Amino acid sequence: MEVVCPIDTQFAHQISFLLEPPSPLQVQEYFDELITSKQCDGIQVKPTNNYGKGVYADMDFEEGGLVLKDQMLVGMQHSSNKIDCLVCGCCFCFIGSTEIQIGRKLFLQGLGSPKDVCFNEKLESLMHEKLELPYSKKFPLPGVINCPGGCKEVYYCSKSCAQTDWDFCHSLLCTGEGSSNKALSKFIQHANETNDIFLLAAKAISCTILKYRKLKAACDNETDKEKNHLSDLLGDHSFGLLLKAWNPLLMGYKRRWWDCVALPDDVDVSDEDSFRMQIRLLAFESLELLKAAILDEECLPLFSLEIYGHLIGMFELNNLDLVVASPVEDYFLYINDLPEAEKKEIDEITQPFLDALGEDYSACCQGTAFFPLQSCMNHSCCPNAKAFKRDEDRDGQATIIACKPIKKGEEVTISYIDEDLELEERQALLADYGFICKCPRCVNGEV
Numbered sequence: 001m002e003v004v005c006p007i008d009t010q011f012a013h014q015i016s017f018l019l020e021p022p023s024p025l026q027v028q029e030y031f032d033e034l035i036t037s038k039q040c041d042g043i044q045v046k047p048t049n050n051y052g053k054g055v056y057a058d059m060d061f062e063e064g065g066l067v068l069k070d071q072m073l074v075g076m077q078h079s080s081n082k083i084d085c086l087v088c089g090c091c092f093c094f095i096g097s098t099e100i101q102i103g104r105k106l107f108l109q110g111l112g113s114p115k116d117v118c119f120n121e122k123l124e125s126l127m128h129e130k131l132e133l134p135y136s137k138k139f140p141l142p143g144v145i146n147c148p149g150g151c152k153e154v155y156y157c158s159k160s161c162a163q164t165d166w167d168f169c170h171s172l173l174c175t176g177e178g179s180s181n182k183a184l185s186k187f188i189q190h191a192n193e194t195n196d197i198f199l200l201a202a203k204a205i206s207c208t209i210l211k212y213r214k215l216k217a218a219c220d221n222e223t224d225k226e227k228n229h230l231s232d233l234l235g236d237h238s239f240g241l242l243l244k245a246w247n248p249l250l251m252g253y254k255r256r257w258w259d260c261v262a263l264p265d266d267v268d269v270s271d272e273d274s275f276r277m278q279i280r281l282l283a284f285e286s287l288e289l290l291k292a293a294i295l296d297e298e299c300l301p302l303f304s305l306e307i308y309g310h311l312i313g314m315f316e317l318n319n320l321d322l323v324v325a326s327p328v329e330d331y332f333l334y335i336n337d338l339p340e341a342e343k344k345e346i347d348e349i350t351q352p353f354l355d356a357l358g359e360d361y362s363a364c365c366q367g368t369a370f371f372p373l374q375s376c377m378n379h380s381c382c383p384n385a386k387a388f389k390r391d392e393d394r395d396g397q398a399t400i401i402a403c404k405p406i407k408k409g410e411e412v413t414i415s416y417i418d419e420d421l422e423l424e425e426r427q428a429l430l431a432d433y434g435f436i437c438k439c440p441r442c443v444n445g446e447v
């Protein structure tokens with residue numbers, strides 16, 4: 001079936017601006033400002049000789065040194081992980097208490113299955129913090145703050161995280177009482193049933209719309225003289241503001257999702273065209289649902305299939321897994337390390353919960369996020385840095401650590417794959433990322 005999105009043709013000119021790779025000057029201005037504002041002093045982003053932009057060391061790093069803590073631009077917890085972990089919808093730290101984490105997970109997992117009534121009652125008591133587990137106070141978590149819009153989909157660790165997320169994107173995506181938005185629920189359901197990356201694309205579009213509205217409101221307060229100056233500069237005043245709001249996303253390396261997504265192992269090469277067409281159709285279906293939910297007439301180019309496809313492709317090619325370790329694991333490890341006599345006594349209370357959780361007791365928060373600086377890091381099969389969470393890294397930020405000494409001026413590289421694999425396997429995996437690796441190890445044909 002042919003997919004036709006009228007916005008693609010109607011706004012072709014504006015869309016080409018939104019998708020044009022940024023000039024070296026734009027790159028430099030954006031990243032210099034970002035690096036200064038986030039105090040990531042040790043690095044620079046600049047053009048490489050071979051493949052677009054890259055990250056360079058602006059100081060010497062020792063092996064094990066922290067190269068970068070990068071705050072995500074947009075991120076999400078996977079829908080399938082929401083039963084396992086209750087985390088802040090803004091910074092992704094665990095919230096509530098050990099009791100809430102354990103009780104909620106077991107309760108939600110057990111929904112619908114007839115279980116021991118007495119055990120179910122205990123779970124409810126845990127969830128509502130009426131039952132306190134021994135030593136749980138040693139693992140304090142921030143309290144649970146409700147979404148200001150009253151939806152029961154997202155919770156936060158603080159009022160400030162709730163407000164930040166509300167202002168950033170959630171005010172458009174909230175399904176709470178105030179929003180009579182059945183269409184939004186349909187969009188979310190479709191994403192949960194097909195591919196939850198659509199939820200991240202919706203966040204990216206929402207944050208651009210909200211930023212555009214803020215810029216516009218600020219402009220409306222400016223004098224006519226200042227406004228005319230801006231309009232002259234940008235030709236179309238409103239589109240100039242939309243471009244400005246889009247700027248952080250403009251910086252990400254992009255290709256269309258259905259062109260760059262790897263062909264799954266179970267799809268024959270002869271069926272590749274039809275597979276890519278199906279992916280395009282799926283994106284179109286999702287976009288139509290999103291349009292029905294949050295369309296903004298002043299930001300129509302954002303609702304084109306071209307933009308939607310490129311955004312998802314950008315996530316596909318750049319995103320890092322969002323992983324936050326579970327405090328429940330720490331709790332049970334602590335109980336396990338208690339002196340034998342005490343452990344025996346405590347185990348009587350905690351062991352039934354541990355048994356019910358099974359091997360999955362330490363499930364961490366899992367999601368995906370786009371990090372503006374980390375996403376500029378190129379791949380090498382002999383990398384000098386790696387994404388690595390230290391004990392203190394308990395939120396959704398990306399942590400990049402030097403895995404060998406890095407000298408000032410050297411490019412900082414990470415491996416997108418398991419670099420211990422042999423040449424052929426590495427090349428096959430990197431082909432899924434849409435490029436042929438030109439790192440020194442591959443160029444020299446080293447296994």
Ligand SMILES: C[S@@+](CC[C@H](N)C(=O)[O-])C[C@H]1O[C@@H](n2cnc3c(N)ncnc32)[C@H](O)[C@@H]1O
Pocket residue numbers: 051052053054252253317318375376377378379380433434435436437438439
């Ligand atoms: C996450 S982005 C890295 C930043 C990118 N160079 C840019 O300009 O934004 C990944 C893309 O960079 C390019 N790339 C990264 N590492 C490479 C390598 N070792 N060899 C060839 N191309 C590479 C590929 O086009 C890849 O899809």
